[in-house]
Amino acid sequence: MSRASLLPALLAGVLALGAHAQGAPNVRIGLIVPLSGGSSDMGNSARVGAQVAVNEINEVGGYLGRKLELVIRDDQADNDTGLKHAQELVTREKVVATVGFCNTGVAMKALDVFQANKSVLMVPCATGTAITAKYPPAESYIFRTSARDQLQTQFLVDEIVKRGLRSVALLVDASGYGDAGLKDLEAALQRAGLKPSAVVRFKVGVKNLEEEMKQLRDSGADALIGWTVGPEQGVISAARAAIGWKVPQFGPWGLSHASAYAVSQGRVDGGYMVQTVLPNIFLERNSTFLRNYAKLSKEAPIGSMMSAAQTYDSIHLLLRAMFDSKGDLSGPALKRALENPSNIYRGVVTTYDRAFSPTDHDAISGNMLWLGTWRGGERGYAYKEDERRASIIRRKEVVSTK
Missing domain, CATH: 3.40.50.2300 (Response regulator)
Incomplete structure (x- = not known):
């Protein structure tokens, strides 16, 4: 997405909430993906997609003058490693939210960490149906931007x-x-x-x-x-x-x-x-994203375009929830904001009119495939x-x- 298309949402937030004091700490977002092993094409593409989003956001002021920062962990597509990183990010690193998991088994083992600590998890890749079905949406802190199995x-x-x-x-x-x-x-x-x-x-x-x-x-x-x-x-x-x-x-x-x-x-x-998405030069958001991705990674073809685009959109959806929560970056506040968005978000995968609700934490429906x-x-x-x-x-x- 171009810088120009980001400005209205960001400036609206600044006007509504006021400029944040200089020198404020970065807004830290966890990212847990497989950067090594057999699933690394998904994980590395997700990492680059997340970084593209963070770079764009920071170039136009971040969140109320605070830069977004990714706290990245490699789960190696291993269940126990993913669980360890989830505990570390939520309880020690105190990230405001986490984007993560490309493997269903790894995600399932870590879900309780986020739910027990009321910390938002946005799943951009893993597709197991059970991931968003383990907890009732009204209570759940688990959201997803990939298409469930x-x-x-x-x-x-x-x-x-x-x-x-x-x-x-x-x-x-x-x-x-x-x-x-x-x-x-x-x-x-x-x-x-x-x-x-x-x-x-x-x-x-x-x-x-x-x-x-x-x-x-x-x-x-x-x-x-x-x-x-x-x-x-x-x-x-x-x-x-x-x-x-x-x-x-x-x-x-x-x-x-x-x-x-x-x-x-x-x-x-x-x-x-x-x-959910394919390369398409006739779609402005799609082609702009691919150009920005190419600035950070020269792989051809991209390891997993879907992983990259869905993770990119996940970061932007979280940003909009931060603005909607009016300065409260706690898990419960971000959960409510994700479920009740004030505006649409024109992403790479789709235009998200109401990605989530109190009864549905899956952003993708069958007609979008x-x-x-x-x-x-x-x-x-x-x-x-x-x-x-x-x-x-x-x-x-x-x-x-x-």
Whole structure:
């Protein structure tokens, strides 16, 4: 987002609350992501996305003259390490809020720390349905800007039905992420009146899945859904190509990670994945964000554009909550402000009219998803008509609870 588009919100806050005294301490925001290990493409992209947002905000005055500062920790995609960092940031570093977690298992182990201390956690990457379901929204301090797995699985099954495919093979990793994803996949298939032709599980870290792929092929399936993270998505694509199985390959957002492309040596090309955002030069916010990202990181392709954009938007949503809380940066005040925003925020992923409410802490709804694909080493829209319609912003669909 350009500096000019930031100024109205920031200046309004300054006028309403008054300029903050010089020399005030920075506003510290925790960031817990996997900067090393198999999920590092997500984590490093999230880190750069957060820094882009912080740099932009600080260039136009920060929060009432106070600079934003990221307090960054590497959870290494390890549950215990993530828990340790959550405790450290909340109880010792006293961050005003935390943006964090790319892995569902790591997030789930740390949630109690934020809830018990009434400290806001904004989850920009991890997608396990249970993350925002563990506590009732009215009581919860957990918010999320990524698309939960329940939405992604339904989206994929709807696409499979639309294509007239009837026999789906499932290749799912044996992690907590895989367990939860398989549950959501089977529920979505059941709602469509379908049963998987075969279900095969595998360990995270596997380097070859050709035998498993042959088993799935022999089940007579006409579609494949691989449910895992980036590197293992690459292993799935490589195995499918190695045995010459031509059925369409579908996957959650992990199929869009750069690690999937690298591990498969490009054989993810043609695979279909769920996306909240894709590179689009015709969208000003999108293209500006990508230019600013490129100033901090020259990676090509970006490890995970979704991680980067969703984290960027998370920082800006927190900033607006700080202004709405009128100087009270306590957890309860930020929670109320996030649930009752005074203005819309035009982000990279979407325009957030009411991202959160007292009954809903997920910013993304099913109507906001796109079907993406790999094409020549670049991520793009699977359907040309989607690319043409992308300028029509898909805003959150609010489901009535009455």
